[in-house]
Amino acid sequence: MRLVLHVWRQAGPEGAGGFVRYAVADASPDMSFLELLDLVNETLASRSEEPIAFDHDCREGICGSCGVVINGRPHGPQRATTACQLHLRQFRDGQEVWVEPWRARAFPVIKDLVVNRSALDRVIQAGGFITARTGSAPEANAIPIAKRDTDRAMDAAACIGCGACVAACPNASAMLFVAAKVSHLAAVPQGQPERYARVVKMVDAMDAAGFGACTNHGECTAACPKEISLDCIAELNRDLMRATLLPPREGKTWSGAA
Amino acid sequence: MDLRSRVPAGPIEHKWDSHRFELKLVNPANKRRYQVIVVGSGLAGAAAAASLAELGYQVSCFCFQDSPRRAHSIAAQGGINAAKNYQNDGDSIWRLFYDTVKGGDFRAREANVYRLAQISNTIIDQCVAQGVPFAREYGGLLANRSFGGAQVSRTFYARGQTGQQLLLGAYQALARQIGLGQVTMYPRTEMLDVVLIDGRARGIVVRDLVTGAIRSHAAHDVVLATGGYSNVYFLSTNAKGCNVTATWRAHKRGALFANPCFTQIHPTCIPMHGPHQSKLTLMSESLRNDGRIWVPRTKGDTRAPGSISKDERDYYLERLYPSFGNLVPRDVASRRAKEMCDAGHSVVPGGHGVYLDFQDAIQRLGRTTIAERYGNLFEMYERITGDDPYQVPMKIYPAPHYTMGGLWVDYNLMSNLEGLHVIGEANFSDHGANRLGASALMQGLADGYFILPYTIGDYLAQARLGPVDTTHPAFADVERQVRERTDRLLGVRGSKSVDVLHRELGALMWNGCGMSRTKAGLEETIEQIRALRARFWKEVSVTGKGEDLNQELEKAGRVADYMEFAELMCVDALRREESCGGHFREEYQTPDGEARRDDDRFSHVAAWEWTGENAAPKLHQEPLAFEYVHLAQRSYR
Numbered sequence: 001m002r003l004v005l006h007v008w009r010q011a012g013p014e015g016a017g018g019f020v021r022y023a024v025a026d027a028s029p030d031m032s033f034l035e036l037l038d039l040v041n042e043t044l045a046s047r048s049e050e051p052i053a054f055d056h057d058c059r060e061g062i063c064g065s066c067g068v069v070i071n072g073r074p075h076g077p078q079r080a081t082t083a084c085q086l087h088l089r090q091f092r093d094g095q096e097v098w099v100e101p102w103r104a105r106a107f108p109v110i111k112d113l114v115v116n117r118s119a120l121d122r123v124i125q126a127g128g129f130i131t132a133r134t135g136s137a138p139e140a141n142a143i144p145i146a147k148r149d150t151d152r153a154m155d156a157a158a159c160i161g162c163g164a165c166v167a168a169c170p171n172a173s174a175m176l177f178v179a180a181k182v183s184h185l186a187a188v189p190q191g192q193p194e195r196y197a198r199v200v201k202m203v204d205a206m207d208a209a210g211f212g213a214c215t216n217h218g219e220c221t222a223a224c225p226k227e228i229s230l231d232c233i234a235e236l237n238r239d240l241m242r243a244t245l246l247p248p249r250e251g252k253t254w255s256g257a258a
Numbered sequence: 259m260d261l262r263s264r265v266p267a268g269p270i271e272h273k274w275d276s277h278r279f280e281l282k283l284v285n286p287a288n289k290r291r292y293q294v295i296v297v298g299s300g301l302a303g304a305a306a307a308a309s310l311a312e313l314g315y316q317v318s319c320f321c322f323q324d325s326p327r328r329a330h331s332i333a334a335q336g337g338i339n340a341a342k343n344y345q346n347d348g349d350s351i352w353r354l355f356y357d358t359v360k361g362g363d364f365r366a367r368e369a370n371v372y373r374l375a376q377i378s379n380t381i382i383d384q385c386v387a388q389g390v391p392f393a394r395e396y397g398g399l400l401a402n403r404s405f406g407g408a409q410v411s412r413t414f415y416a417r418g419q420t421g422q423q424l425l426l427g428a429y430q431a432l433a434r435q436i437g438l439g440q441v442t443m444y445p446r447t448e449m450l451d452v453v454l455i456d457g458r459a460r461g462i463v464v465r466d467l468v469t470g471a472i473r474s475h476a477a478h479d480v481v482l483a484t485g486g487y488s489n490v491y492f493l494s495t496n497a498k499g500c501n502v503t504a505t506w507r508a509h510k511r512g513a514l515f516a517n518p519c520f521t522q523i524h525p526t527c528i529p530m531h532g533p534h535q536s537k538l539t540l541m542s543e544s545l546r547n548d549g550r551i552w553v554p555r556t557k558g559d560t561r562a563p564g565s566i567s568k569d570e571r572d573y574y575l576e577r578l579y580p581s582f583g584n585l586v587p588r589d590v591a592s593r594r595a596k597e598m599c600d601a602g603h604s605v606v607p608g609g610h611g612v613y614l615d616f617q618d619a620i621q622r623l624g625r626t627t628i629a630e631r632y633g634n635l636f637e638m639y640e641r642i643t644g645d646d647p648y649q650v651p652m653k654i655y656p657a658p659h660y661t662m663g664g665l666w667v668d669y670n671l672m673s674n675l676e677g678l679h680v681i682g683e684a685n686f687s688d689h690g691a692n693r694l695g696a697s698a699l700m701q702g703l704a705d706g707y708f709i710l711p712y713t714i715g716d717y718l719a720q721a722r723l724g725p726v727d728t729t730h731p732a733f734a735d736v737e738r739q740v741r742e743r744t745d746r747l748l749g750v751r752g753s754k755s756v757d758v759l760h761r762e763l764g765a766l767m768w769n770g771c772g773m774s775r776t777k778a779g780l781e782e783t784i785e786q787i788r789a790l791r792a793r794f795w796k797e798v799s800v801t802g803k804g805e806d807l808n809q810e811l812e813k814a815g816r817v818a819d820y821m822e823f824a825e826l827m828c829v830d831a832l833r834r835e836e837s838c839g840g841h842f843r844e845e846y847q848t849p850d851g852e853a854r855r856d857d858d859r860f861s862h863v864a865a866w867e868w869t870g871e872n873a874a875p876k877l878h879q880e881p882l883a884f885e886y887v888h889l890a891q892r893s894y895r
Contacts (some may be wrong), residue, residue: 012806030531032642038536038757045755045810050801053809055324057497059537061638062422063328078641085641110468111807118445121325127439129430130389134309134707137380137387141344144398153391154416157423162326190389 001027001093005040007052010109017109019098029089033076034059034066036088037099053112060080061085061225064160067167068113069100071116074164074223082162082225102163104172106210117163119209120177127201128181130190143189153187158226165220165228171212176220178206179232186239196243203240261514261865261880264668265369270886271351276372277669281712289314292378292718293477295462297449297504299326299432301425302682303483303698305706306433310818311440313711318475319432319441319462322448322499322812330497331702333572335542335635336405337413338385338699340378343420345402349410351375358697359887361407361587362662362690363839363855365520366862368886369669370688374697377704382414384707388427391414392416404547404816405632405695407587407894413696418542418635428706435458445893448812450740451507452480452678453732459508459678463736467812470805472740474733476726477675479714482508486661486683488521490820490827492764494658495527495540501816502823505665505684514865514878516666516686518823522693522840523773524659525591528642528652538657541614542635543695546584548619549652550700551575551591553612557602563613563651563867574720576600582894589692589840589853590894592656597851599655605652606706614811615651618712639676639688656773660698661688661829662840666865666880670713674865676721679714681705686863733770747814752797756813759794763817763824765789771828773841780832784825792819811895826866826875833877834861848891857889 003024010017022040027149031039032036034056041051057065061082068083070076076086091097099113105113159180181197191198212231221230266277268292270824284292294317296307299321308645331492341354354375359366382400386392392414393401402411435441453461453474461476465733476576484504499895509515526541551701553570559566568707575596576583584591595612596602605611620628628637636647642652664686684700691698770783794817803809836851837846838860846854855861863880 021847028532028534031534032536034535035536039534042757045799045801046753048751048753048799048801051810053807055758057323057328057499058330058333059498060333060539061641062419063323063330064325064496065323065328080637081641085638087641087644091646114807121327121433121436121443121445123432124327125433129434129435129798130387131434132384132387132431133312133382134305134431134711137381137383140379140382140386140498141399142384144637145394146398147394147396147632150394153389154419154423157391157416157426160422161325184391185389187390188389190387 001029002087003036003091003094004096006096006098009052009112012111013108027088029087031088032059032084033086034072034084048158050109053114055114056084056211059084062160064162067102067162067164069102069147069167070100074102074167075225080225080227102167104166104211106152106172106174107163107166119211120161120174122164122209123174123178123202123205124181126205127194127198130185130210132190133224145188151186156187156228156232158258159228160226162225164223164225166211168219168223169212170217170219171215173208173214174211174230175214175233176224178202179236180228182236182239183232186235199236199239200243259674259867259878261666261674261878262668263367263880264670265367267667268654268858270369270372270489273369274376278712281716282690283770283821284715284719286314290316292316292479293318294479294481294484294714295320295475295483297462298329298485298682298684300329300331300428300483300485300682301428301702302706303329303481304425304428304432305703306481306483306681306710307441308428308435309548309707309711310714311435317435317441317478318444319883320444320447320449322446326432326443326444326445327426329425330345332422332656333497333697334699335418335540336544337403337415337420337696338381338424339405339412339696340382340414340700341375341412342379342382344400345411346791347410349412353410354412356887357408358688358694359690360892361694362692363853363892364690364857364884365517365838365882366688366690366702367882368884370385373709374688374704376700377708378700380708381700384424385424385427388431390416390427391424403544404541404585406546406585406591407694415544418544418632421699424703428703435748449504451736452511452814453736454511454675454728455726455732458723461728461733463740464735465740468807470808472737474728476728476730476733478718478723480667481679481681481710482684483682484684486664487823488658488661490824491658492760493530493535493538495524495538498537501819503816503819505680506823507820507825507866508665508678509676510868511675512868513675514666514867515826516863516865517663517830518827518866519689519771519834519841520662520839521658522660522662523586523592523656525588525595525656526654527613527657528639529606529655539638540657540659541639541652541654543588544882545614545635547614547630548623549584549614550618551584551612553598553603553605553792563605563615572603579894586690586894587694589726591774592844595656605875606655610655611653612655613651614654616635616647616786617651620648638660660693662686662691662693670716671710672713672717677717679710681710691841708866743812743815746759747798747800747818748804748812750795750798750800752789754797754799756798756800756817757812759790760817760820761799762790763787763820767824769826775831776844777832787821787825787828794818794821826872830864830866832861834864852891855891
């Protein structure tokens, strides 16, 4: 099949960037979208032109490395599908396809379609964990967890950290990403001791990283390749309200300082 | 060279306990004076980096991905084994040990495997404490499922995303230490060489993948947790970035490479679709719990699967292996699939596919139960192939998936180079010639959480290392060599993309050193690899420059290493004149087509020493003794 690509090319963080047109004559509907970029790159390399830089790794929709905006939609037109799992049978023969990097202040462009998403790591470093030193764990079956709760935890924990939610949000907010981790850890008993300190720290880190505020558009969940529910954001807001409005216990603040 | 395995004396069930007591400790106040480099942030690397930092060591952790959360452990689907015996079905540490030694076709070190089985239970405890959402029964207790090569149900899982959840647990523990300043994280940074001073590993040279800067990092110990080398086949289930570079460069500095020919071809992957395919996708082994594998009895039968009646189908695994059925180990299932296809029973044009059919299970259990167990896998299959596995059987075929070989390590997980520890898939240690399903996650986490943190202290306490920093001339020397190599790659200016040449290498390896191997085939493949390697350095096109984000340059460096490594794999496969596990030499098989080992000649680890460019590698052998699991031909019939 034939496709006409318009790909964002940008030499570096400071460069201006712009779309470059690539006509592909010999694509196959069974190819993935990233294999289409491979094909373009092989042609470019054989002409000694610089290939298009894009992040990718596992190519099975789980590592969260890949992510480009395809015709205005993060990861492209197919529901619950990362760019690496998107296949060309989702496109029409001869279609024009516009390919851009994630666009958000917190995700500066490094080159072409590659952006810096380290802000997401910083949010996790601030509190997106359960403190459980290696070796200190009790017997795994000592604390039963209702199947319903573990299922809810798993639904939220399925987040792959790709950043599509940020790219989809008109405010470039990372609320769905943060909420997914907050919900996951709040759903299990092991997550309770740090529950309210966690949400405060993570939201602070999110704000500090330059993400926008959440105004409940819901674009994030529509773009999410793992279909993380908007309910997670409601849960985050509820926990954040409790953490900030209810009096902390034992003379400690929720942010954990004595 | 004396290969000392350092396996402690005494009965096998006491070895690890007594060894832990014998290991020297580093005083808590002194730990902060030691710098440890961990390369790789998968299950082994992230677990090690986090645990070492918790102990108080100063840790630097490196990964080539943009975040440590993206290491390929994340893609493991099916589960993690542990000998909890929660199902009351007769499991025990002893049985997990036995199954793993037998599953590995008697080519692993008994003491290591026993330790792995012992630690398995603690891993589950640790992961639950981190909040890993393992599957549970309605009563709230942990659920299990079955995996190949075992007759007990000992696999813990989180839907079809177990690796993801375990890795996120380790990543979050690592993130906590980064936040506390105990770990300095270097994402988008690739290790390109190891630096030895006075024969000990004292640092690494890396390339910053964003700026292209070549830099040195000094430490008291270097830990490689850099995964396996399945991408030598180009098409594999590994992530695109997975590479042999770290272990291969360490090998070229003197670390022995053990059993490189032991590779695992996973039986249930989505078949190839065309020439532009960039990777193969695994469908979890857990599917073999409920899916039945079959081919049409009649050769070349092209009817739709629904029109082929039950008695016209050959459920060949159930027919050949009535006691294990569809749950035979991976090497056996893969080989039989190839055999059926080679005999003309393939269900895919081109001769590479068999059916994995869920109709019976859906009828028995209902669609809802099947969706709950495998829903995400079925969706993934449909996205890739356009077929709905609830309606039509999956088509599957074996694909390279895991590598049991790796750098040689002793019982303390230290290579023959002092101060160079190797953990996870990167070492050769516990799986012998074939790894059982759900054992890779177990081994990666065992090494990272519960073995290395003890053994590294023993080394540091005894080594009495002087201070070293990157101003030592050894660093400048290695940096210069790394720069020369980068310049050389950029200087070829040929006309073939890196991928084109990598695909050629992959095809050679798949045909010559894949699921079945022969003397003549291997000899020919070695010649072809040499010719291809020479062509690589004339024809490769690496565009752009070194001082920039340059993905072609990254790939070129990795493929250049594969071009060298591939030859060692074939040399090892050629010398091992027996069949065992994933290493199947056609000349050595039983009348009914099973692997025929030669325990008199090959009950050992083959550890290869680099002797220079275009020089034959030197073989060292570590004999393997089987005191507890008696050598026998594996039988799953």
